[in-house]
Structures are given as structure tokens and as C-alpha cells.
Amino acid sequence: MENRIFNFGAGPCTLPLPVLQQAQAELLCLPGTGMSVLEISHRNKKYIEIYESAIRNLRTLLNIPSNYQVLFLQGGATLQFTMVAQNFLRGTGKSAGYFNTGSWGTAAIKEAKKEGPVVTVWNGKESNFNRIPKANEWQMDENFAYLHFTSNETIGGVEWQTEPSAGDVPLVCDSSSDFMARPIDVSKYALIYAGAQKNAAPAGVTIVIIRDDMLAKVPENLPVMLDYKIQADKESAYNTPPVFQIYMFNLVTQWLLNEIGGLSNMYAINQQKANLLYSAIDQSGGFYEGHATSDSRSIMNVTWRMPSEELQDLFAKEAKANGMAELKGHRSVGGMRASIYNAMTVAGCQTLADFMRDFQRRHG
Ligand SMILES: *Cc1c(COP(=O)(O)O)cnc(C)c1O
Numbered sequence: 001m002e003n004r005i006f007n008f009g010a011g012p013c014t015l016p017l018p019v020l021q022q023a024q025a026e027l028l029c030l031p032g033t034g035m036s037v038l039e040i041s042h043r044n045k046k047y048i049e050i051y052e053s054a055i056r057n058l059r060t061l062l063n064i065p066s067n068y069q070v071l072f073l074q075g076g077a078t079l080q081f082t083m084v085a086q087n088f089l090r091g092t093g094k095s096a097g098y099f100n101t102g103s104w105g106t107a108a109i110k111e112a113k114k115e116g117p118v119v120t121v122w123n124g125k126e127s128n129f130n131r132i133p134k135a136n137e138w139q140m141d142e143n144f145a146y147l148h149f150t151s152n153e154t155i156g157g158v159e160w161q162t163e164p165s166a167g168d169v170p171l172v173c174d175s176s177s178d179f180m181a182r183p184i185d186v187s188k189y190a191l192i193y194a195g196a197q198k199n200a201a202p203a204g205v206t207i208v209i210i211r212d213d214m215l216a217k218v219p220e221n222l223p224v225m226l227d228y229k230i231q232a233d234k235e236s237a238y239n240t241p242p243v244f245q246i247y248m249f250n251l252v253t254q255w256l257l258n259e260i261g262g263l264s265n266m267y268a269i270n271q272q273k274a275n276l277l278y279s280a281i282d283q284s285g286g287f288y289e290g291h292a293t294s295d296s297r298s299i300m301n302v303t304w305r306m307p308s309e310e311l312q313d314l315f316a317k318e319a320k321a322n323g324m325a326e327l328k329g330h331r332s333v334g335g336m337r338a339s340i341y342n343a344m345t346v347a348g349c350q351t352l353a354d355f356m357r358d359f360q361r362r363h364g
Contacts, residue, residue, distance in 0.1 A: 006348040009326035057253030071208040077195035085115035094145040102129040102153030131296040146170040152178035157303035182267035205245035273349040274299040280356040305335040
């Protein structure tokens, strides 16, 4: 096998090695079936077991109360921008509150506006999306159909440290890029959605955690694939679900439970990893200039700039030659970005932090 490098890509991205190894070992023949997981039917008993195990594991990891359902949908987090607004904003006569904390918040608002009125309760654009608002910087409206926020902005690298308080208004969260990165109190949320390809599985499945009272609000006559109620009633198998992605999600949740020991442990490891990189930034005397303000820093996507484009290009090139890939920032914002999701190891972050110091010594 060719050597695996440290992949700091933002998504699709690195997956836990033990998960890939198990998938490899089982690829030709899923135990007990005589078939590959790529070949089995979503009505196969073995698949149903995998599906049920994935939900059970997620319920354990996030301590999900019994009045919530777990759905596996398609269309990515991007389709959730539409579905949330079609199911819970369209035709209600209400407006929805949205935080605009970056590129993904902006994209969610754009889609919601097609379905009904949107109030941007806080907009970080003026500060170039480098921070999360403080509690006294935005206004709640008890009449909102729901309040939507993006728990981690994957491109800017800013993350909510705790969720905004929505009172009795349903709180909806795009948690795509910090899903299962730390414990959260699910009971504060009405709906959480996450595209899989950051922390959960390969691209192609979206995990939705939805409270029962929200399912009761779904209007009649939505297209079946966009109707949360139908998807819940049919246990995410109204049509053919992405069997392989759900299989991989099950392996990732098993890894989190059995090898990591749950989300408190995962959170401690993630903080340790992030600290390695933010220390390298903070101790560089400005050579590495962090994008996020220190109270809004993401433990999943670390973003920074360097004194020139040339140095940034050279950094990416030398890093690649040293076994670290995908360190350029998103094309829309430039700069550098290291995505250090659950599956990135402490060793990977230590290697990058050492390289940052070495690079500065040679080029600073
Ligand atoms: C990646 C990402 C998305 C888009 O996900 P798709 O699955 O590509 O639609 C949305 N929101 C956040 C926070 C993301 O990180």
C-alpha cells in the first residue's frame, strides 16, 4: 500500500483508519450475507440491523431523548436549507430568524428566502465573518417560526461555543462540520442536520435529528422526498437509502463509542488538537495571522493567513512534500485552512504544528 498522508481537507475528508480497514476487510463479503455491502438490498435483514445499530449508537453518543427521530436523507446539507424552510416556514405567515456567521449561513438564508420572510438576527459580514455574536448583540422574536444557526462555519473557521438560546422558539442547527465533535444538549434543539462528509461518513447521506412536535407541523402535499413526516414514517426508506454511507456511519459511531469512548473524550482530543495549531499561530509573532477571534475559534477548521500569497503557496507545496495535504483555504476566501475533524489524529496536528514552526524559522 502507498503511504497515507495527513489529509487536512475540509470535506470529503479523512475518515478513521480503523473504519476504513474494517470496510476494506468486509467489502467483498459482509459477514452473514455472502454479498458486499455495495450489493445488498435495503430490505435485507442485515442492512436493517446496520441501520438500527447506527441509530442506536447515535442515540447513545448524543444522549438523544426519546421524543426525537433520527433520519438519513439525501441531497446533502444544502437540501436541508430548502427542506427546513419548506416544512416550517412556507405558508406559516411567520418569519424565520437566521444568524449569518459565514458562507454556510449565507447559503442557508438564500434558500430560506425562497420559501418565506427571513430576519437576519445578526450578520458577521462587516467583520469579515471572523466571529460569533455575543448574547447581547442580537434580538430574539418570540414569533419566529424557528431560529436557525450554523454551529461551525467550515470556511471561516468560527464556531459557537454554546448554542444561542431560543426560548420557546424551535432552534434549528446546521451542524454539518462539528457533528459529534463534542457533547451537546439535544433537548435544546428542534432539529439538527449534518451532511455526513465532515465527521460522519462519506458524502451521500445527511443525518437529521428532529423532535416529534416538529413532525406534527409538516404541511400536507409537500413532494414526498422533501417531507420530514413521510421520511420519518418510512424510517428513511421511502426510496432506496444510501446503504453504503449508512454502513460507514455505523462504523464511525462504533469507533466513537468503543475506541474513543464517547463524545466527552472526543471533545478533549479535539481541543488538544486545536490547541496545538492555535499555539503555533499565537506564538508566531504575527507570521501566522489567525482569522477567527480567539473566543470564536473553531476546533474543527483552523484558518490563518501568511504575509504573502507566495509564502502561502510555498507553505502548501512544502507541506505536501512532507506528507500534509489540502491546506489551502476555500477558494472564496483564500488564506490557509487545516480541517482537523474527529478522524484527524493528534499526531497529524503535532506534525503540522512542528512544520509551521520550522517553516517560519526558514522563511519568516
Ligand atoms: C459542507 C457544509 C454544507 C454543505 O454540505 P453539502 O452536503 O455539500 O450540501 C453545509 N453547511 C456546512 C456547515 C458545511 O460544512
